[in-house]
Amino acid sequence: MPSSNLQLHYQPIRHRHTAQPLYYEALLRKGQTSAGSLFDQAEQENVRNRLERQALALAWEDIQSGHTAGRPIAVNVSPKALSEDLGVWRLLLKMARADHVFLEVTENSEPTNRALYRQRLEKLAALGMPLILDDVGSGYAHFTCLADHPFTYAKLDKHYLHWWTSALRSESRQKQILTELVLVFHRQGYQFIQEGIETVTSAKIADAIFPDHLIWFQGFALGLPERKPWHQGATLLPGQLHLHS
Numbered sequence: 001m002p003s004s005n006l007q008l009h010y011q012p013i014r015h016r017h018t019a020q021p022l023y024y025e026a027l028l029r030k031g032q033t034s035a036g037s038l039f040d041q042a043e044q045e046n047v048r049n050r051l052e053r054q055a056l057a058l059a060w061e062d063i064q065s066g067h068t069a070g071r072p073i074a075v076n077v078s079p080k081a082l083s084e085d086l087g088v089w090r091l092l093l094k095m096a097r098a099d100h101v102f103l104e105v106t107e108n109s110e111p112t113n114r115a116l117y118r119q120r121l122e123k124l125a126a127l128g129m130p131l132i133l134d135d136v137g138s139g140y141a142h143f144t145c146l147a148d149h150p151f152t153y154a155k156l157d158k159h160y161l162h163w164w165t166s167a168l169r170s171e172s173r174q175k176q177i178l179t180e181l182v183l184v185f186h187r188q189g190y191q192f193i194q195e196g197i198e199t200v201t202s203a204k205i206a207d208a209i210f211p212d213h214l215i216w217f218q219g220f221a222l223g224l225p226e227r228k229p230w231h232q233g234a235t236l237l238p239g240q241l242h243l244h245s
Contacts, residue, residue: 005031006028006055007050007227008027008029008062008227009027010026010227010228010229011024011223011224011229012218013025013222014216015215015216016207019222022193023072023100025073026055026059026075026076029231030053039051041088049081049084050076050079052085053081055075055076055078056075056091056092059073059238063095067228072102074101075092075102076134078105078106079109079110079117080112081108082120082121083112083114084113092120092129093127102131105151118148125150131153132151132155132193133145136154137157137178137181143185146185147185152189152190154190154192156192156193156195158219159196160196161196161202179209179210182213183210183213186213191216192215193214194210195217196218197217197218197220198220202219203217
């Protein structure tokens with residue numbers, strides 16, 4: 001996979017009531033090609049670890065150059081790359097020792113070495129890096145992973161918004177179980193992020209599902225991925241996000 005013209009854009013994760021950012025997620029772009037398409041291609045060419053390493057290197061360059069200006073950012077890594085790629089690990093150690101860097105662990109693979117994976121997550125957490133399990137409940141991001149590793153945040157996939165409001169599944173047992181799981185983990189101190197908040201309607205859906213348990217929102221309604229989104233306001237005003245006001 002050609003590595004030229006790769007660039008990171010940053011999208012805010014905002015507080016649902018105040019619109020203040022928790023962090024800005026670093027999303028890989030190549031022209032108009034999204035991160036998902038880039039990583040799908042890398043997977044087919046068996047170079048995913050290399051692409052993840054390149055994305056981390058770009059984030060580190062942005063930190064070192066002052067591009068992020070000390071603002072909190074999040075980088076993404078797969079369990080596979082974290083457990084087997086030394087270059088990925090070295091870059092994450094640098095970032096963990098820097099201020100305001102979060103780590104999102106993706107759901108698309110299992111670690112090749114479970115003991116080393118756990119050890120490295122624990123090391124990063126001990127260095128003060130906040131850990132987020134991405135797309136919890138889908139792919140390999142099981143709720144058991146959330147309980148067994150030092151994550152403090154969990155991100156819910158945007159498909160849950162459609163799943164919870166589907167007429168065919170509105171009374172489903174699966175829906176009830178998943179809802180209860182989120183509530184149980186919330187009581188244990190985990191914070192949840194709902195992605196896919198594209199409109200006021202989707203914000204209201206998320207609010208209706210968990211009126212007191214989804215503090216953080218991510219989506220186009222809260223801010224587009226941009227190279228420099230630092231001064232970009234939320235598309236939705238805080239008053240619109242504070243749905244109980």
